[in-house]
Amino acid sequence: MKITQAERDAVYKTIFNRRDVRAEFKSDPIPDDVLKRILTAAHHAPSVGFMQPWDFVIVRSDQTKLKLKQGFTQANAEAEALFEGDRKEQYSTLKLEGILEAPIGICVTCDRTRSGPLVLGRTTNLDMDLYSSVCAVQNLWLAARAENIGVGWVSIIHDDVLHQTLGIPKHIVPIAYLCLGYVSQFYDQPDLERRDWLKRQNLDSLIHEEQWQAKL
Template structure:
């Protein structure tokens, strides 16, 4: 089945307008059929050996969100201590999660034992199952954006907090805790770029032909 030009353009529009949402969440609930479409898209991500190692833990309760927020606060204090001077002040000014504001949280996990110890395609690189689960995260994120739903990845939280709070078995690896919800608006560019934390690098400086080239001087 060929993709039409309009469909192609819609895919690129979704990619280029995807944002990490933190402060713009609204209380409007996500309908069950919309959430199911988003999770179905995530479930259709590519996976090594077709092992489909992901699971999705859906969080709705305020009590659970409060526990996760406390985990973020602790990890965020640790992170803040690593920065100095103006960079620390800038870090403090950033809102880096929307755990309690977002109507839904989803923890995407990876079961590295799902199809047994021998997985087609994972023989040379044992981490391919982890990468597969990250592909599910990306599919989820783009599908949500196509539904005009914002997503925020809470990376500043320790795995043991997710294990304990969400009852995740020890052998299951948490890949991402995501906040989902309708938003007041999407930023026209990534917020960290907008706030001057870092700039987007030039694509040409990241492309290498045939062999690696040292482009650090460019």
């Protein structure tokens, strides 16, 4: 199937306008058919050996969200303590999650036992299943953005909190806890760039031809 120019442009527009949403979530519910489309897109991510190691734990309960929020608060305090001076002060002003505000949370996981101990394509690098699950996260994120739904990745939370709160079996690896919801706005820039935490690096400085070139 050939992709038309309009379809191509829509893909690039979605990629360039994807944002990590934290503070802009609205309480409007996500219709079931829209959520199913988003999850279907995630399920069509590439996976090594076609093992499809992902599962999706959907969180709607305020009680569950509150437990996860408590887990974030603890981990965030630990993270803040690692910074010093102005950087620490700046860190304390950042909103880094929308657990309670987002109507839906989704935990994307990786079952490293799926398809058995020997998986085509994972014989040299055993972490390819983890990378495959991250591809599902990216598909989910882009599909959500195409639906005008914001997504925020809550990386500042310990895996044991996700295991205990969501009843995830011990052998399953949590890959990402994502907050999903309609938003009041999508900003033109990523939040951390907009708040002068870091700037986007120049692409040309990251491209190497044939061999790695040391940067001056």
